[in-house]
Amino acid sequence: MKKEQDYIKDIAEIRSMMERSSKFLSLSGWAGIMAGLYALGGIIVAHRIYGFYPDEIFYSSDKLPNVIVLALLVLILALMTAVILSRKKARDKNEKIWTATSRRLVVHMAFPLVSGGILLLVFISKGLIGLIAPLSLIFYGLALVNASKYTIDDVKYLGFIQIGFGLISSFFIEFGLLFWSCGFGIIHIIYGIYMYIRYEK
Template identity: 40%
Template structure:
């Protein structure tokens, strides 16, 4: 074998090892679909908030029932956005895995799920405590910080680019702590705009030519 053939063989071995140790089927289109869902949700939430505060400023009457109804609508909306993002992410990841003849559920994908789930579950419990103590203004930054930590934790077993998205989400959540009344805008940037940018970059980098690039 020539030196060039040896290098090609080593490159093939490295690529196979990367595929076996990392979940490579994440699709950039998953990020884009999640970002679009988040922006639609943020737009609806802003509309409801504006209507509520306009009515409050006009009448000067504060109603506990109206506020409770608003919180319930926002909670249901958040769940719908999450379900839409998960459905879109699952579909595009499954489609990419099938295209590349890779399993979508194996030991590596389970490692990703476990490492992502731990910070998310902790964050969910933390947010439940915030809501219980009527600290709603802290919910948006908390979502961003714990989501960012989840991405950083799970990036060990998937595309390394996920780590950078996690760092940006965490930094954005910390910045949001200094502008608590702007939580919806930070939420829209973090879960909407950043996801769309990240998804587009990942699609361009890994999927545009329909083949995997080597991980560094």
């Protein structure tokens, strides 16, 4: 015969299972903070060292290959940090990181990101460098909104902000780099700190 405690435990178990099997909750706030710092670092290098500052839609720079390599480096570093920190967080909670839930999260992020990435490559090949900042912000925001169903709901708002920054920066191409550093850099850092305080501290 079960006791009251058992029923309470049953309910706790049901709730935890529903959450674990539908949302990936091991995203770390630190991942956001680090991604923001990498992005800012990348922008400073691109601007100061490579003199990269697209102020028109058609823009050319002989340092473009260097900037692309730099951007990829920042992206890989940010992704690796996110995976390592999430894995640590999942392990602390005695959960696995690669489950049906996290697979779904990755797939839903990947659709907007890959389509956006391909579009950007096409634009870069046609010299439309000034559109990189607004479009990458918009597609990244769409990816976040799309993936938010499968993780902490707040990710949606991060997505809205990125889309907003992207749309505004498409009006002000000459400030593209500035909007880009706000969106990918500062907003990520603020969001990461907020997540850390709210869910991890």
